[in-house]
Structure formats: C-alpha cells, structure tokens
Amino acid sequence: METLSTVDAVRARVEQWRAAGLRVAFVPTMGNLHAGHMSLLAAARYRGDRVVASIFVNPLQFGPSEDYSGYPRTLDEDQLLLQEARCDLLFAPSVADMYPHGGDQRTLIVVRGLSDILDGRFRPGHFDGVATVVAKLFGIVAPDVAVFGEKDYQQLLVVRHMTLDLALPVEIVGAPTVRAPDGLALSSRNRYLSAAERARAPVIHHSLSQAVRAIYGGSSEHAELEREGSLMLERAGMSVDYFAIRNAADLSAASAESSDLVVLTAVRLGRARLIDNLRTHRP
Numbered sequence: 078m079e080t081l082s083t084v085d086a087v088r089a090r091v092e093q094w095r096a097a098g099l100r101v102a103f104v105p106t107m108g109n110l111h112a113g114h115m116s117l118l119a120a121a122r123y124r125g126d127r128v129v130a131s132i133f134v135n136p137l138q139f140g141p142s143e144d145y146s147g148y149p150r151t152l153d154e155d156q157l158l159l160q161e162a163r164c165d166l167l168f169a170p171s172v173a174d175m176y177p178h179g180g181d182q183r184t185l186i187v188v189r190g191l192s193d194i195l196d197g198r199f200r201p202g203h204f205d206g207v208a209t210v211v212a213k214l215f216g217i218v219a220p221d222v223a224v225f226g227e228k229d230y231q232q233l234l235v236v237r238h239m240t241l242d243l244a245l246p247v248e249i250v251g252a253p254t255v256r257a258p259d260g261l262a263l264s265s266r267n268r269y270l271s272a273a274e275r276a277r278a279p280v281i282h283h284s285l286s287q288a289v290r291a292i293y294g295g296s297s298e299h300a301e302l303e304r305e306g307s308l309m310l311e312r313a314g315m316s317v318d319y320f321a322i323r324n325a326a327d328l329s330a331a332s333a334e335s336s337d338l339v340v341l342t343a344v345r346l347g348r349a350r351l352i353d354n355l356r357t358h359r360p
C-alpha cells in the first residue's frame with residue numbers, strides 16, 4: 078500500500094488508474110480504524126479494482142467544546158490494518174493540505190434541513206463540516222464509488238443528498254453497522270468508556286430493538302415508544318440527546334402510514350457521546 082499526503086500526488090496516481098480503465102472505490106475515515114472500518118473496506122474491495130482510503134481528522138466538523146484535539150490518532154496501527162484489508166492507497170493529508178486558507182474557510186457545503194435536525198441540533202455546523210470535507214475528498218480522489226457506514230445514518234443521507242444535488246459522479250454505498258457480540262455498535266468513541274460504562278452501553282442497542290419490535294408488531298404509538306426508549310437509556314445512567322422514530326428516506330416525522338422507518342438515538346455516557354440506529358418496516 079502506498080501512503081500519499083498531497084493532493085497533487087493522489088490525483089496523479091488515480092489518473093493513472095482511470096487511464097487504465099480501472100474502477101476506483103473510496104472509504105473516507107478519520108482513522109483509529111476498527112472492525113467497522115474493515116467492513117467498509119471489504120465493501121469497497123468488492124466494488125472497485127483499486128481501493129483508496131483517507132485518514133483525516135477534520136477540524137471543520139468538530140464544535141468548539143468537542144473532542145477534536147483528543148480524538149485518537151493511530152496512524153501506524155491504521156496503516157497495518159489497511160494493508161491487511163488490501164487497500165491500495167492511503168491519502169493522509171495535513172490540515173494545511175486540506176484547508177490552505179487556514180481557519181478562514183469561506184466555502185461551505187450546506188445540506189439544508191437535513192443538517193439541522195437530530196444530531197445537527199446538538200452539533201451545530203457538524204454536517205456542514207462533513208459535507209464540505211467529503212465533497213473536497215471526492216474532488217481530490219475522484220472515486221467511482223464511495224462507502225459510508227450506516228451507523229452514521231444521518232451522515233449517510235447528508236452525503237447522498239449532497240452528491241445528488243451537486244451531480245457528483247460518485248455512487249454512494251451504505252454498509253451495515255458492525256456490532257460487538259453484546260450489540261454495541263463499534264465506534265472509535267467507545268474507547269472513551271470506562272469498564273463500568275462499557276458494561277452498560279449495550280442498553281443502547283436494546284432500546285432501539287425494543288422500539289423496532291413494537292413497530293414490527295404493529296404499534297404506531299411513536300411518541301410513546303420514543304418515551305419508553307429514552308426512559309430505558311436514562312435508567313442505565315445515560316443522558317439522552319434524542320430517541321426518535323423517523324421516515325428512513327429523509328428523517329422527516331413518521332406517521333402511522335409510514336412504512337420504511339429508522340429509529341435513531343444519541344446518548345452521553347461518561348466522556349463518550351454515542352449514536353446508533355436501526356432500520357425497520359411496518360408490515
């Protein structure tokens with residue numbers, strides 16, 4: 078695997094591949110890779126002749142009181158994992174490579190509406206930072222296909238909308254969430270949990286599963302199910318940012334007639350803020 082850090086070097090390598098008629102698959106990450114990322118790389122390997130990953134902890138998507146400086150940076154271990162996953166090229170730029178004007182970033186991509194709800198309410202500007210960096214990475218890597226985890230469901234929808242609205246020639250693929258045997262979704266932020274908090278964390282998945290079972294059983298009492306979900310999480314000592322049942326297509330409010338649904342939650346547990354979701358269909 079080759080590691081490149083400059084925009085020009087990545088463009089030159091990918092242009093060679095494209096000239097040879099090869100299909101390029103891309104997995105953008107912030108590093109600190111785990112089995113969840115490995116599943117994204119496997120999906121990319123399946124869809125492309127060449128696989129590119131990026132590792133960039135994007136300052137633009139972190140709020141002033143968030144964990145940007147403390148976010149785990151583990152480049153050496155990540156490179157080994159990427160090699161094992163048969164990644165061909167790692168793009169690991171510096172902040173100066175990605176933001177040449179420093180803090181004076183005047184160009185922003187804003188996916189209105191979708192970016193202000195749910196996680197966007199608690200992390201103002203977060204999805205603008207995500208959409209902007211992903212559009213920029215697409216401009217640099219010029220992939221045919223890019224793979225994102227369904228664990229970050231709202232992010233996946235923001236990226237899909239942005240790609241469609243800007244007519245970017247990139248196919249967006251969502252890959253299923255990878256979970257620990259006890260149900261906890263894998264996340265780099267799980268490492269902030271103490272042993273006691275980690276033992277309680279599977280309640281997140283239980284609360285989502287409880288709502289999904291009720292919906293599948295025919296319930297359309299969404300407000301009641303949201304209250305029960307929040308209560309279960311609070312009883313386990315978590316502070317709940319939201320527990321919401323929404324239309325899966327656009328995260329709008331779900332009605333009794335809605336059939337394709339997603340249940341999403343975000344909680345704070347100790348130092349960690351964890352998000353998770355489950356899709357479901359009303360039969």
Ligand code: PAF
Nearest residue numbers: 105106107135207210229
């Ligand atoms: O999901 C992530 O790791 C990040 O939000 C992404 C998509 C790499 C953009 O920085």
